[in-house]
Amino acid sequence: MDAVWAWKADFVQAPVVLIDQDAELARAARHGNRAAFGRLYDKYAPMVHGILLARVPRSDVDDLVQDVFLAALRQLSSLRDDAAFGGWLAIIARNRAHDYHRRGRVFAELPADLAATDRPTPEALAALEAIRSLPEAYREPLILRLVEGMSGDEIAARTGLTPASVRVNLHRGMKQLRQKLDCEERS
Secondary structure (H helix, E strand, C coil): HHHHHHHHHHHHHHHHHHHHHHEEEEEEHHCCCHHHHHHHHHHHHHHHHHHHHHHCCHHHHHHHHHHHHHHHHHHHHHCCHHHHHHHHHHHHHHHHHHHHHCCEEEEEEEEHHHHCCCCCCCCHHHHHHHHCCCCCCCCCCHHHCHHHHHHHHHHHHCCCCCCCHHHHHHHHHHHHHHHHHHHHHHH
């Protein structure tokens, strides 16, 4: 019994350590340390990718990830709490996705030699569309978990959501996703 409580205590403390490290990196980046911002980019790019993938066409996600981090770099001085970097970045990503849908997009055809060669399977595209059809509260955690491979605790720590709400949203979202995919499979 003591081993279980000891493990649980260690488990509860882990996100706090991650947030403290992120706060130090955010503070250093705010003071001009580009390497610290690069480490934050490496750590948070999957989260930003997942947030955007839940909201915008797959073909535009990579460019928008770059836009989000450029905006974050420019606005870093406005971050009031370094420990809130993940949630702040998630808000920038959500706002960028919202802006994407408000503004008209200008498209240019890529040369054939630059076009992506790793195309997702039709099943993967169908699953992504099924996730996108779910309520917004479930889309983002499901994309971060299933596509980006983040754990529930990572999602909570990086997005600023509580672990309990992430667990609930993942559970309810998976239930609705299974139902939706089962219905599509039968038809």
